[in-house]
Amino acid sequence: MKDLSVIIVNYNVSYFLEQCLLSVRRAAQKLRVEVFVVDNNSVDGSVEMVQRRFPEVILLANKENLGFSKANNQAIRQAQGKYVLLLNPDTVVEEDTFLKCFRFMEANPAAGALGVKMMDGAGKFLPESKRGLPTPWVAFSKVFGLAALFPASAVFNRYHLGHLPADEVHKIDILAGAFMFMRAEALQKVGLLDEDFFMYGEDIDLSYRIKEGGFDVYYFPETRIIHYKGESTRKTSVNYVFMFYRAMMVFAEKHFSGRQARLYSLLIRWAIYLRAALALLFRGVKQVLPLLLDGLCLVLGALLGEKVVPDPLSLEVSPMWGAYLAVWLGTAFFSGAYDQPTRLYRLVRGMLWGSILLMAFSSIVSVVGETNKKHLLVAVLVGLVGMTLWRLVWHFKTYGHWRFGEPKAKRIAVVGSDKEVKRASNLLRQAGAQEPLARLEPQHTPADLRQIREVIEIYKINELIFCGKDLAVSQIIEWMVQIHNSAVEFKILPENSAYIIGSSSKNAPGDYYALHIEVNLLNPYYRRNKAVLNSLVSALLLVLSPFLIWRINRKRQFLKNCLGNLVGVYQWVGLKATATPESKPAILSPVDKVSGRRISPAAARQMEVIYAKDYTPYADLLILSRNISNLGRSA
Structure with a gap:
């Protein structure tokens, strides 16, 4: 029998998983430990990396994404340990974490599970290390911001138990799924993770059942881990809101009853609508604000132009100015003026093309006189100055310098042996990052910290x-x-890794330095072209549908697909074997390029990786042209 079974569920975070397993290997040296990695159909080389670097790990490679609960249960059923640890791949454990947890559980037979003190990638304590049961009042306080207003209150912040000191051992209600150290005996009594939870909520449910089973749940801060992502999974996305609060509703329906269950359900529904609305509002404002600022600059330019060059079609009486602004902002958008990183030439190019289109249009239809053309010229020149100025101010505020397109200058120091510092320098150079300004070789004395600060x-x-x-x-x-x-x-x-890993906060996804690989499908320019192509193809197919419909196998679904693509709900060609929850449903995939052949799942994933990396609109047109009869497929 093993002392401990460590279970890690991975999905496309090879760089985090590698570091996590290295820390697990060190922490496992003083106990009999078995380590499981359950991979949920990753396409980033995670499986190959584990096989190559960690032959001692028991690897379960799924052919589809089963979700967190099912994947953990796969390994728990095979586990031989007296204790079972569910561990996130984006964590790093201390060398004595397993031993300290093991000894605490041995000394406290009534303990069924424990969690440890978690720090984010910036060294800040993560309050989700200890949590209370999400009763209707606790959920209300969190959803409506009372917990954030009164973080140390026992009344308003019971979700994160803010009134309990972070450096003391406490009995608590709920553990975070990133680190759940559990007695196998407790799992045998209360059951495994509930597979009705695909993502989120399963840790709350299991912690609650362990307590209901007569065991204690502890917060144990005498050892620490780094948890890079914390609670961040695109919290501003509507998808996150619905997944998280849907999990809360599943929990309420399962464990509450009567009036309490109805109240909880009503509260969660309010929370879903409120958070979804806020998420949409936040995203909308973030995307529209640059356009509004540019529009304001153009309006100010037009007003100034009215003073310099009087216009017979003044702003007060001419509805044409709305069309002028739309043309300028539209050409700026399609020129990439709003893509990151900021490039001034894209803005100038967009304004130039917009002005050429307006001048050409005015010459053809004779709507605008010569004086108005001068007015347009003044408006766009003044507007361009204003647009450049606000971008400069924003860039300086964000990055601390005035050079467009350049991120904040990295001033890097590396702490390690001379050999490892040189390796870090090489990786930084290969990734196109700044060379280190300072190098420190630790002497493992208290003076190290003082030297680093200096x-x-x-x-x-x-x-x-x-x-x-x-x-x-x-x-x-x-x-x-x-x-x-x-x-x-x-x-x-x-150690021996090709990645340098970190994260500045729990609400920022972890980042890393590695050799840069350009993926066209992630480039805003290609994504925008793909969206436009989808709509144009859909409009053309609808126009030609009387002639094409006889070739389509499922005619009603074909019309539905055309409308769905026209408004951006679907995409004609997209990823299926490597799709994520954020991917739009696709009618066809790169596999359809070789229609008629049987393709293995591994080959399909490889084809999609190549498609994403080398994407051009022509690739979509080629696949569509070869699959006219299949355009009635369900997305």
Whole structure:
């Protein structure tokens, strides 16, 4: 029998998984530990990486994404450990984490599960390390912001148990799914994770059932882990809102009854509508604000032009100015003026094309006189100055310099042995990042921290890289906590890894340095062209439908697909074997390029990776032309 079974469910985060497994390997040295990795059909080489670098790991490679609960249960059913740990791949554990948790559980036979103190990638404590049961009042306080207003209140912030000290052991209600150290005996009594929860809520449900089964659930802060992503899974997305609160409703229907269940259900529905509306509003404002600012600059330019060059078609009486603004902003949009990183030439190109179109139109239809053409010229020139100025101010506020298109200058220091520092430098150079300004070789004395702080101050360091081969995770976490500074980001170079990994906060996805690979399908330019192509093809197919309909197998579905693509709900060609929850439903896939052949799942994934990397609109047109009869498929 093993002392501990560690179970990690992975989906397309090979770089995090590698670092996590390296820390698990170190932490497992003083116990009999078996490690499971359940891969949910990743396409980023995760399976190959585990097979190559961690032959001791028991690898379960699924052919589809089963979700968090089902994947964990797969491994739990095979686990031989006295204790079972569910661990997220975007975590790093200290060298003594497993041993300390094991000894605590051995000393407390009534303990059924425990969680530890979690820190984000910037060394900040994550409040979700300890949570209370989400009763209707607790959920109300969290949903409507009372918990955030009174973070230390026992009344208003019971969701994160803000009144309990973060450095003391406590009995609590709910553990975070990122780290759940559980007694196998407790799991045998209360059952495994509820597979009705695809994502979110399963940790709340299991923690609650363990307590209901007569066991204690503990918050144990005497060891720490880094959890890079914290609670961030695109919280501003509508998809996240619905998935999270739907999980809460499943929990309420399962464990509450009567008036309490009805109240909870009503509250969650309110929360869904409120958060969804806020998410849509936030996204809409974020996307529209640059257009509004540019439109305002053009209006001011037109008003100034009215003073300089009097216009017989003045702003007050001419409805044409709305069309002028639409043309300018439209050509700016399609020229990439709103894509990141900001490039001034895209804005100038968009304004130039817009002006040429307006001048050509005015010459053809004789709507605009010569004076008005001068007015247009003044409006666009003044507007362009205004648009450039607000972009400069925003860029300086964000990045601290005036150079368009250049991100905030990295001022990097690396802590590690000379050999590892050189390796970090090579990786940074290959990734096109800034070379380190300072290098520190730790002596493993209290003076190290003082020296690091002095280097940060002298060289104005804003990124600190720790070499995982030379430093204990516990030491790295301690330095992160002690140095904790909003101006400094922390990253770790794992042993023998090609990635340098880090995250600045729980609400930012973890990032990493690696060799840059351009994926066209992620480029805003190609994504915009793809969306336009979808709509144009749909409009053309609808016009030609009287002639094409006889060739289509499912005629009603074909018309539905045309309308769905026209408004952007579907896409004619997209990813299926490698689709994510954020992907739009696709009628066809790159596999249809070789229609008539049987393609293995592995080959289909490979074809989709190549399609995404080398995408052009021509690729979609080619697939569509070869599959006219299949355009009536269901998405």
